[in-house]
Amino acid sequence: MKHRTGLLLGAAFLAGVAAAPASGLLARGFGLHLGIPAAFAQDTGDAETYRLLSLFGDVFERVRSEYVEPVSDRELIDNALNGMLSGLDPHSNYMDAKSFRDMQVQTRGEFGGLGIEVTQENGFIKVITPIDDTPASRAGVKAGDLILALDGQTVQGLTLNDAVDRMRGPPNSTIKLTIKREAVDKPIELTMQREIIHIEVVKSHLEDGDVGYIRLTQFNEQTDAGLRRAVQQLRAQAGDKLRGFVLDLRNNPGGLLDQAVAVSDDFLDHGEIVSTRARHPDDSQRWDAKPGDIANGLPLVVLINNGSASASEIVAGALQDNRRAILLGQRSFGKGSVQTVIPLPGNGAMRLTTARYYTPSGRSIQGLGIAPDVPVQESRTEQPHFGPEREADLNHVLSNAGGTPQASAPPRNDLPPIVKDIPKAPPSGFPDYDAAKPGTDFQLQEGVAVLHAMAATKRASAD
Known part of the structure; x- marks a missing residue:
């Protein structure tokens, strides 16, 4: 592994589920003391800072003494921290000790539960995508489904972490999900059995006997090593017939920054990969490729x-801006921010947005996404989705600041002539896309056609 940082770039929590996702003397009578950072005091002024903390302490004391039912100090503080962070942007959040441990297990690629990537919107739990070959995918859970209830109990009023905890459980135990699906009038009830989820982050095979297909399902600690093994295996299988590679990043919600940098570096010999800009200029960083294209x-x-x-x-942005790859498909999600996981006393942690990232050409794709070089829809008629389809649709979305706010890369003149003839949607009569039926993947078919054209052009220029 060439690079490693403590930064995350996930778009949602996983529900193995795995989830998308004080300062000064607060109140002497509570026995709580949380030190005020000097920079914070300087920014706000000591008097105003203490006035605001006093307000928080007053509310805290009123709730703990007068709420209709007894509630622990820990629960009140956890809820306050959740609200403080989740109100900033969709990706900042507080994790108690259990949630933090679960997140660490997730990044290692194995955890227990159902196998669903989820986020939260308007009080419900939204399925980003089921993980291949898991209880959720086998039961028929689909991207865009809204989870209304778990074992008959509504999810409204639950935090995302609470909902994820309820979906987790001992292997072989069962749970019933009540789901609302687009174009289906009545809620759907699905009962499934929990199991240990082993995330297969890299999948590969040969297309047409001469194109190496590699799918990355997320960026965890295993991704770069798995990619390198896949490339070696495909080379061994195809031999001299190998014409190139199709790298499939569809429905990949992200993960570890160091793995994104390493995967980009794998296909680049030189040039910038990505840069990050933080609140304080000294914390900004830039990553460049090292020689060696696998x-x-x-x-x-x-x-x-x-x-x-x-x-x-x-x-995608690094390979596009460096003219190393042609992007085909649909505009990406548009999450251009970086989160740092900061351990806290008591074994919990907060996931805090600390920087925006920029592609090599200086683009900030925050809220915009990356536009493909060759736009191709998955299905002839795009189906509407529940909830947010992209970053810009989320609540409290971070603004696009600095850099060049555009989804498209600078104009390129290296595209093969065939791209002019690639249809933007499947032809009439083409079957709807079904992940279990490879022949229905129109985007992949067109991607292979473009790659063959690129290979032919490369051979012609070498002659």
């Missing part, structure tokens, strides 16, 4: 869609 310059097509987020967008 594909040895073979053509590369990258598939993206509106489920390609964050770390996926870093890879």
Whole structure:
């Protein structure tokens, strides 16, 4: 592994579920003391800071003494921290000790539950995507489904972490999900059995005997090593017939920044990969590629869609801006922010947005996404989705500041002539996309056609 940081770039919590996602003397009588950072005191003024903390303490004391039922100090503080962070942007949040441990397990690629990537919107739990070959995918859970209830109890009023905790449980135990699905009048009830979820982050095979297809499902600690193994295996299988690679980042919600940098570096010999800009200039960073392209310059097509987020967008933007790959599909999710996980006393942690990231050309894709070089829809008629389809649709979305706010890369003149003839949607009569039926993947078919054209152009220029 060439790079490692403590930064995250996930768009949602996973529900193995795994989830998308004080200062001064607060009140002497509570026995709580949380030190005020000097910079904070300087920014706000000591008097105003203490006045606001006194207001918080007054509310805290009133609730703990007069709420209709007894509530622990820990629960009140946890709720306050949740509100403080989740009100900033969709990706900042507080994790208690259990949630923090679960997140650490998730990044290692194995956890217990159902196998659903979820987020929260308007009080309900929204399915981003079911993970392949898990209880959720086998039971028929689909991207865009809204989870209304768990074992007959509404999810409204639950935090995302609470809902995720309820979906987790011992292997072989059962849970019933009540789901609302687009174009279905009545709620759907699905009962499934929990199991240990092993995330297969890299999947690969040969297309047409000469194109290496590699799908990355997320960016965890195993991703870069898995990608390198896949490239070696495909080279061994295809031999001299190998024409290039299709890298599939569709519905990949992101993950670890160091893995996004490493995957980008794998296909680049030089040039910038990504930069981050924080509140304080000294905390800004830039990553550049090192010599060594594992594909040895073979053509590369990258598939993206509106489920390609964050770390996926870093890879797509780096390969697009460096003219290393052609992007095909649909505009990406548009998460252009970086989160830092900060451990807290008591073994919990907060996930705090600390920077925006920028592609090599200086683009900030926050709220905009990355536009593909070759736009192609998944289905002939795009189906509407519940809830947010992209970052810009979320509540408290971070603004797009600095850089060049545009989804499209600078104009490029290196696209093969065939791209002019690629239809933007499947032809009439083409079957609707079904992940279990490879012949229905129109975007992949067109991606392979573009790659063959790129390979032919490369061979012709070498002659």
